Amino acid sequence: MTEYHVAIDHLASPDPDTPQQRVETTYLGFVDQAHVDQVKAIAKLKSTPRVLKEHPHIEGAFVVLRDDGDLDVYVPVDASEYRVYEPDPGPKYDTTMPTIEADGPPPVPMPTVTGPGANDEMGVDLPRGATTGPAYISGVVKFGDQVIGGAMDHPENPPRAVWHTTESPQGAGYFTSVAAYLIRIGSEPQVIYDPASDSLGQFGPLTQSARALQNDGARRTNREGRVCIQVEVLGKASSPWTKGFDPAAKPNFRKLLAAARAHGVPDVWPAGKPLATAAAVAKATRSRTVWQGQGGHFGHGNVPGNSHWDPGAIDTDIVPGKVVVETKPTSPSTPKPTPAQYQPFPGSNFFHAGRHSPIITAMGRRLVAVGCGRYSTGPGPNWTNADRESYRAWQKKLGYTGADADGYPGAKSWAALKIPRVS
The missing domain is CATH 3.10.50 (Chitinase A; domain 3)
Incomplete structure (x- = not known):
């Protein structure tokens, strides 16, 4: 025996x-x-x-x-040794340093918004690294030695968040035992979250890779995108944890979403809403084009090279939901006229090499927000091939093909993009 x-x-x-x-x-x-x-x-x-x-x-x-x-x-007693850092090794770094530095431009200040899930509730630790978002969410429990990964392989690709479930009960006690389990098997995400107690922990910085995904052949899915923020939520895929969940009563959950937004993760699910059964996920396509080329939120079951089907049919009105921005109401007795909400279409001849306009910057920012950004350095005021490729991705997302998806804006696709008016 x-x-x-x-x-x-x-x-x-x-x-x-x-x-x-x-x-x-x-x-x-x-x-x-x-x-x-x-x-x-x-x-x-x-x-x-x-x-x-x-x-x-x-x-x-x-x-x-x-x-x-x-x-x-x-x-x-006769089991072979298991090396925790394989098959996704990465450089370790000094965790005593106050920030994690990386090559690149200086950090971009985060936008200031208020309300549930907004940056003023995130309480991030400063200074920040070379991305716009924080390495750590203020107040989290830091599990383990915080050296689970390394630099991203494809930082030129859009930022994303990946949602998992632990297939375990919820509760503060299981929060720590599951954390110990993930460390022992070498499959740590950056973040672990317990919906019951609103407990939030990190195994490593958001600005570096995690170890919760299988590689897609030689492609290291843990290191895809500018950031790939992976979240293990205590719960089971067969019984979605968002049922009966009230984000208004969960400040740590709102901090987590705000941190993802600070890194530029769009409030979209590029591969579609998470599916309700393992059978449905098995029939679905785990598109490499969508995974590698579009930013936003993904389920574990959407990632190429992976076999799990979690997180189940979680409510996308909760994950990620929408940022609530507080505005001061104007007096009904003194209404003020306001300009049209969206930027009018400037005409087909507007978009050509040498064109310089804040309208192009506004367009690029919206393309990034809807998961179609193809920029290596971010949108700017000059019309470039990156703008054209990004707009082509938007046209294809709308269902256009052939000559209708040539990357040059048209009136209908422009109206659908809903670009805020440039003052």
Whole structure:
């Protein structure tokens, strides 16, 4: 009969005044197969607060999630070693530094908006790195050593967020035991979130890669885009966690969405809304063109090279929802005339090499917002081939083909883009 090593993983801060939570392992010796069979039988009972999960990389090994935050670990004595940092290695860096620097232009100041989910509620830690968004969300629990990944392979591609589910119960105790599990198997996202307690944690900076996705052949999906913010939400894909979820009562959830927006992640689902069943996801196309070329929110089941179907049919009116911007109402007795809301179409002859106009900048910003940006340095006032390629992506998104998708704006596609009027 097989014998198993037994250990307990604890997440304990060396300093109670800091949010850093490091993993401590207590080895308890070994047990026989009969003991393991009993452990598995107990974990199957619906009345027990124990949840069994097989180790995805070590044959025969498994862990037991506990509602007190600890993780029980069982590994066959003859199991081969598993190296945590494979197959997605990346450079480590000094976590004592106050910010994570990267080559590139100076950071762009974040826009100031107010209301639920807005930047003034995010409370981000400054200074920031070379992107517009924060490396860390203020107040998060920092799990592990914060060195899960490295630089992005394709920072020229649009920013995105990927949503996973842990396939576990919710609650503050499971929040820590699931975090310990993800560290042990080397599959950490940047962010872990518990909808029940509104607990928010990070395993690494948002500005570097995570390890929660499988590679798509030689293409490292964890390192796709300017950022690829991955979020493991405590819950099960078969029972969407957004049901009965009220973002207004969850300030940490709103901080998370605000952080994604600060990095430029558009409030769209380029591959469509997350599907409700594993069978539906299996029939769907995991488009490399959409994944690599469009920014926005994706489910784990949308990513090429991956086999999981989570997060289930979560409510896209909640994830990501919309930023609420507070405005001061004008007095009904003194109404003020306002210009038309959107920029009128300037005509087909407007768009040519050498054209310089703030209208082109406004157009480019809207193309980025709807997930069609094809810019390497960001939209600007000069009409360039990047503008044409971005507009071509927008025309194709509207269903245009052939000569109708030549990248030059027309009146109908321009009106559909809804570009704010340039003052």
